[in-house]
Amino acid sequence: xxxxxxxxxxxxxxxxxxxxxxxxxxIQEKVIPFILSNSKNLIAISQTGTGKTAAFGLPILQQxxxxxxxxxxxxxxxxxxxxxxxxxxxxxxxxxxxxxHTEAIIGGKKIEEQLKKIxxxxxxxxxxxxxxxxxxxxxxxxLSYLKFLVLxxxxxxxxxxxxxxxxxxxxxCKPNIRKFLFTSTLPAELKQTVSKYMGKATEExxxxxxxxxxxxxxHQYIAFKYGFKFEYFKAYLDSHPTERGIIFCRTQAAAxxxxxxxxxxxxxxxxxxGNLDQFERTKIMSAFKANRIQYLIATDxxxxxxxxxxxxxxxxxxxxxxxxxxxxxxxxxxxxxxxxKSICMLQSDQVSNKDIxxxxxxxxxxxxxxxxxxxxxxPIPVELTINLGTRQGMDEEKIKDFLALHSGIKIDAIREVQxxxxxxxxxxxxxxxxxxxxNLHNTKQLHQKIVLSSE
Numbered sequence: 001x002x003x004x005x006x007x008x009x010x011x012x013x014x015x016x017x018x019x020x021x022x023x024x025x026x027i028q029e030k031v032i033p034f035i036l037s038n039s040k041n042l043i044a045i046s047q048t049g050t051g052k053t054a055a056f057g058l059p060i061l062q063q064x065x066x067x068x069x070x071x072x073x074x075x076x077x078x079x080x081x082x083x084x085x086x087x088x089x090x091x092x093x094x095x096x097x098x099x100x101h102t103e104a105i106i107g108g109k110k111i112e113e114q115l116k117k118i119x120x121x122x123x124x125x126x127x128x129x130x131x132x133x134x135x136x137x138x139x140x141x142x143l144s145y146l147k148f149l150v151l152x153x154x155x156x157x158x159x160x161x162x163x164x165x166x167x168x169x170x171x172x173c174k175p176n177i178r179k180f181l182f183t184s185t186l187p188a189e190l191k192q193t194v195s196k197y198m199g200k201a202t203e204e205x206x207x208x209x210x211x212x213x214x215x216x217x218x219h220q221y222i223a224f225k226y227g228f229k230f231e232y233f234k235a236y237l238d239s240h241p242t243e244r245g246i247i248f249c250r251t252q253a254a255a256x257x258x259x260x261x262x263x264x265x266x267x268x269x270x271x272x273x274g275n276l277d278q279f280e281r282t283k284i285m286s287a288f289k290a291n292r293i294q295y296l297i298a299t300d301x302x303x304x305x306x307x308x309x310x311x312x313x314x315x316x317x318x319x320x321x322x323x324x325x326x327x328x329x330x331x332x333x334x335x336x337x338x339x340x341k342s343i344c345m346l347q348s349d350q351v352s353n354k355d356i357x358x359x360x361x362x363x364x365x366x367x368x369x370x371x372x373x374x375x376x377x378x379p380i381p382v383e384l385t386i387n388l389g390t391r392q393g394m395d396e397e398k399i400k401d402f403l404a405l406h407s408g409i410k411i412d413a414i415r416e417v418q419x420x421x422x423x424x425x426x427x428x429x430x431x432x433x434x435x436x437x438x439n440l441h442n443t444k445q446l447h448q449k450i451v452l453s454s455e
Contacts, residue, residue, distance in 0.1 A: 035056065103122040271297040306332065381428070383425055
């Protein structure tokens, strides 16, 4: 089947052809005709990377009235990156439709600038929940002409605590508009909440995870010895020095720590996580897309909306929580006809954890033979001195927090802390020494130059 058979007009088909988009995905085959020929609301369950933006964007674009310079479409997404990516895609799809205007409205930017941009109403607004609420409370956005409300990545928005904001947004819209909810998962605990938004006149379309696994991706695993996960991980990167990829962590703290560890061994990496400020997020993503950063470390939520071509691998530093999340992560590689690798880090006595994904997704993992240099002898302690003490308001707890925040080691690796007036001594294992020195020595923290020394 091609896009022409789905009922799309020539202007949209021309933009798709110009961007070498020729064959619709399964979610697009099912959703596009439904939106074009039906008046019902829709719940669509399909994972990230399966083409959901085009699935709702193309038929909605075809039904916009360009001559009516009013907001007719509202798309709500969980993250700034996804908002910008969806707005960009809709702009590309609408290139040959005369006078269709789209604007991304996100937090982290001056609201005055965004207010100015929407003084003349845009046909399509793509927004994160918090910033949209700001605009509605300022009465800066007229929704009286709205035809379509799209809740994209709805499961993530609810998981991130946006339920109250979504309630306000839905109540601000006219009750008779069409509502489309797109989500990667729809667990039982969310169904009741979702039905409240969508009403009874709603159709459900679901694509099962195993039906959209990218078969051009190789699934592999690294079995590491307990206590030496980072050493095995580093050995893989060292043996593939020209490859680029995304490394997924389960929590913000883990992503930040891993970023510091890679920085401490002079590897070119950036970490993307939820509470990073917008300036840093934009800087890291721009550098990664421009190939100035080789490795991107990210949490699942922070990675939503990332679309970078030609990535060699995805590494699951921590296993995903479910099959859908595994497919979402893996789908960042092996795009546009290229091959890619999806690699799980598995403790040697827990390798069977991969079996769940093999069975559910009908895939097969192969083992990677990684042999890092691992010193299994008793760790050798080393004492370091840092030029921070009680004069800077430090005590044992604050010193440990400071070191864990900036050095790339965990709090429990810091021992025998002795705080004096102008310096502090502490013990760490010698394997962490270079990491701490590389990340902290001669840097500026707490308004002074940090100096570290060892006996």
